[in-house]
Amino acid sequence: MKTDTVFKRAFNDALGLIARLPDGAPLPSENRLGAELRVSRTTVRKVLTALAERGVVSGEGRRRLVRAAGRAAVEPFPEVETVPMAAHVERSFMEWTLRDDVRPGTAINERELARRFGVATTGIREFLNRFQRFGLIEKRPNAGWVFKGFTPSFALELFEIREMFELRSARAFAGLPAESPKWRQLGELRQEHLDLLGDVDRRYHDFSDLDSRYHRLINSAAPNRFIDSFFDVITLIFHYHYQWRKHDERERAAVAIREHLTYIEALFTRNIAIIELACRAHLATARETLIRSTAREKAFGGGSGTARAAGGPA
Amino acid sequence: MKTDTVFKRAFNDALGLIARLPDGAPLPSENRLGAELRVSRTTVRKVLTALAERGVVSGEGRRRLVRAAGRAAVEPFPEVETVPMAAHVERSFMEWTLRDDVRPGTAINERELARRFGVATTGIREFLNRFQRFGLIEKRPNAGWVFKGFTPSFALELFEIREMFELRSARAFAGLPAESPKWRQLGELRQEHLDLLGDVDRRYHDFSDLDSRYHRLINSAAPNRFIDSFFDVITLIFHYHYQWRKHDERERAAVAIREHLTYIEALFTRNIAIIELACRAHLATARETLIRSTAREKAFGGGSGTARAAGGPA
């Protein structure tokens, strides 16, 4: 059966929305709410019914009002029930590979993962098919999947492409006309970097998101769907990687922020040679960090997961 | 239920194998047959049983013999029953978009495609999830898929990446040591090009495959999973594109072969500047061909398929 995470997320968001309205205020129209909550009217109506049942809104049809009295008592749905299955599976999979230190070459068993993650095999299959493009798994028809692993060669291949793409985008960015709004956005990001650097001891874990937004801005100078798609790979890898390798996290973030700032200044000069220098320097550091971490993963023992040997049929 | 295309394909291949053996010859062991037919022993045994039923082999266990008498009478399974569902869906989808001239922005309806292609919706979903990375479709959660189309911008973005990758690989190829076996392979491919050019009037449709093998050899000089994956996109697009746009096909193939030959000679010089020149020239021609064809597709009317408007929920 389809999960109702969409409804539950929308319900929770609606609670937040209502909290900002005064007692007795009229509710926005169903269409407006739909746009706000990013769901169809069907789901909006379901949310409204649920809110009415809990006494947070009163009235019917066009005459629905906010009831402040009920607001405090209403429990939102627990966070876990609002995450879509696809996201849950992705997260579970990445954590499985990282926590259990799954070895390169390990066979992936659909049924076992389904059991482990608490979903039907269909969900696993769908995830694996989508995830294939990330280069970490490989399909052997009629014989399952193989986990190829966070190996040093994975990191090297990833960064070879990343460097090509990033240099190309940085050059495109430098060529943007002075009146492009992207220069302003770049300035804003510079400020965000400075703010984060000033408070890096407490907020270093915010860097992952800032990093992604920065590189996304650079890429947006000359959009290309294949580059965007590749950047999804980077984002995913770094997201989980940062989450998992806590060692020296603060220090690594601080270094990266400073490199970004140099890179940003370089962009403002619009001098290609200077830009390439800053860009390459930053990517080299990032590559070293990732490679060091893959090597470490390999050196450690462990590897609990499914471990059927992986070879062709026959 | 799982299809038995693997069995049927193996059965047909086994018939071909047996045709080459003399009457009364002993059959290879089950393991050997499995390796030959590229299936598991389970399937080999199923094939052997089927062959025995049809009187093409006699005996049991280790004492199975070829019976020439029966061979001629045995019908192989029809070709269609030997193609795996995934391949069938892919082909149907590509033909659908090309033949019906599906417009950019058209919503893709899982059920309708399932009916049209004669498979369950699961098969369509799986295909779409895998196919997403090709950049021709896009998913809108809970609201289906959109066909983004063979637009000129698709062709431009495709070729921007292709050029980056191909130049990089060509440079790597030029740097291979003289004793690398790839130089010999390159020489063999040069000969194949010459052969094909000599008989291009009859064999121009063989170019698609040669093209793919040639570029794959170049890429193999410095393997990178992301480049290999991107090359799958190219291969698919060109495969169907060549199959569908028959106009000037012979002429286009002849031009491309000549460009390849120039490119190959350039590689043998190992002079980077010359190589880049030849490579860029070839890619420029290919890009023009593809762009011309996308423009044409857009100019024509038609667009029969599912045509629900594509927008976000609400």
Added chain:
DNA sequence: AAACTGTTTTTTATGGAATAAAATCCAACG
């Protein structure tokens, strides 16, 4: 008429079951 809500239809997401194919285990043969 435009924007809204009530109702119905269509479509997607997900679990489950049945079968093909692969993998494994085991006894017998050479």
Added chain:
DNA sequence: CGTTGGATTTTATTCCATAAAAAACAGTTT
């Protein structure tokens, strides 16, 4: 002892059913 074939177990593929969500349709109200 290594290889082969027979029997069994495990796993992947595929179809189907059902609930959630979106979309379309049809009146109402302002």
